[in-house]
Amino acid sequence: MSTSEEWTFPADVDREAVQNALVEWYEADHREFPWRRTEDPYEILVSEVMSQQTQLGRVVEAWESFLDRWPTAAALADADRADVVGFWTSHSLGYNNRAKYLHEAAQQVEAEFDGAFPETPDELQELMGVGPYTANAVASFAFNNGDAVVDTNVKRVLYRAFDVPDDDPTFERVAGGLMPAGESRVWNNAIMELGGVACEKTPSCDAAGCPWREWCHAYQTGDFTAPDVPTQPEFEGSRRQMRGRVVSVLKEYDELALDTLGPRVRVDYSPDGEHGREWLRELVSDLADDGLVELDESDEGLVARLQR
DNA sequence: GTCCCGGCAG
DNA sequence: CTGCCGGGAC
Numbered sequence: 142m143s144t145s146e147e148w149t150f151p152a153d154v155d156r157e158a159v160q161n162a163l164v165e166w167y168e169a170d171h172r173e174f175p176w177r178r179t180e181d182p183y184e185i186l187v188s189e190v191m192s193q194q195t196q197l198g199r200v201v202e203a204w205e206s207f208l209d210r211w212p213t214a215a216a217l218a219d220a221d222r223a224d225v226v227g228f229w230t231s232h233s234l235g236y237n238n239r240a241k242y243l244h245e246a247a248q249q250v251e252a253e254f255d256g257a258f259p260e261t262p263d264e265l266q267e268l269m270g271v272g273p274y275t276a277n278a279v280a281s282f283a284f285n286n287g288d289a290v291v292d293t294n295v296k297r298v299l300y301r302a303f304d305v306p307d308d309d310p311t312f313e314r315v316a317g318g319l320m321p322a323g324e325s326r327v328w329n330n331a332i333m334e335l336g337g338v339a340c341e342k343t344p345s346c347d348a349a350g351c352p353w354r355e356w357c358h359a360y361q362t363g364d365f366t367a368p369d370v371p372t373q374p375e376f377e378g379s380r381r382q383m384r385g386r387v388v389s390v391l392k393e394y395d396e397l398a399l400d401t402l403g404p405r406v407r408v409d410y411s412p413d414g415e416h417g418r419e420w421l422r423e424l425v426s427d428l429a430d431d432g433l434v435e436l437d438e439s440d441e442g443l444v445a446r447l448q449r
Numbered sequence: 450g451t452c453c454c455g456g457c458a459g
Numbered sequence: 460c461t462g463c464c465g466g467g468a469c
Contacts, residue, residue, distance in 0.1 A: 193455050196468065235465040238457080272456045292454050333454055342452075372451075376466070385465050431464090 148311055150318065151303060154356050160321045160328075166352035167331035172338065175201060177330065182258040182283035183214045183247075186268075189275045190243050195235050197337075203232040215256060217247035223447035226433055227392040230385065237388050241432050242270025260284045281325035289316035290329045294336025297367045301340060301359035307368040342367060383407065383424060388433060388447070396437075396446035399425070 150156065174197060176188035187207055191200045207228065211217040217225070222244055229240035246268040250258055259265045260283075265276035274292050281287030289295070296312050299305040305315050320328045339349035344365050346354055354360045376382055383406055390405045391397060403410035403421050412418045425445050428434040435448045 189454075192453085194453055194465080196453050199467065230465085233466055235467090238464060239455090242456080270456065274455055278454070290454075294454060337454075370452085375450090379465090381463080381465055
């Protein structure tokens with residue numbers, strides 16, 4: 142195990158051979174995803190946002206029908222927020238905030254970039270919901286103009302193959318240094334493919350024909366430890382689950398009084414109980430602060446609806 | 450239970 | 460830097 146100070150790429154390893162081996166391995170065979178056949182930055186951004194914390198297999202259908210409904214950034218920018226969030230929840234795409242971010246990003250492209258999609262990682266990061274990973278991914282896959290992406294896959298691969306210390310700035314430096322200049326499109330696809338089908342948590346080096354076996358520190362030593370990924374809190378019964386239910390229920394109605402919404406969110410809802418009106422009002426109020434839900438006074442008291 | 454091509458707000 | 464954000468698949 143090495144430390145992060147002065148970590149340098151192993152001197153006895155031929156970087157160019159490492160690069161070529163991976164690119165050739167990728168080009169010989171890889172999974173076909175529809176977003177790997179487009180260079181439209183909007184279409185790629187949609188795929189990247191959907192892919193965050195959601196398995197790729199489940200994204201394919203959602204991606205196609207999302208683009209069917211909102212084919213361009215301009216079309217999405219004109220959509221109602223409620224429709225975009227409603228689509229998100231009905232396709233079980235997770236974190237509804239990401240639907241809002243995507244909607245906002247589309248509006249930024251129209252308003253701040255005059256309809257011309259940004260092409261550099263720095264400009265892309267100005268879009269809502271786009272951080273370092275997504276910016277480099279879109280710049281790479283749409284414009285072949287990105288830096289090395291660093292996600293949990295890439296970290297795991299570098300950590301195992303070259304014993305890179307588990308430290309974000311080091312991962313970034315090493316990933317950047319390993320990427321062949323001007324080839325971000327194929328490279329970032331290839332290294333993430335490696336993490337996805339060969340160097341998974343439980344690795345399949347031989348079965349997947351990993352192209353780095355001859356250099357791989359883990360393959361040599363048999364120690365396939367991976368960097369720690371913070372384990373997520375329990376989902377069942379969580380606040381996140383309840384938020385999801387609120388959005389999912391509101392999608393089916395124009396508006397709903399809190400005491401009508403409550404029982405559809407929790408079977409044990411009772412207005413004055415522990416998980417009652419106060420609890421629900423706070424939950425919905427936070428969703429309102431997030432821009433996902435609206436909360437209004439009416440004759441029947443407080444009513445909630447998806448935010449337009 | 451654990452994983453999944455992160456990012457935002459405080 | 461920390462807490463938080465959904466939900467299906469395995």
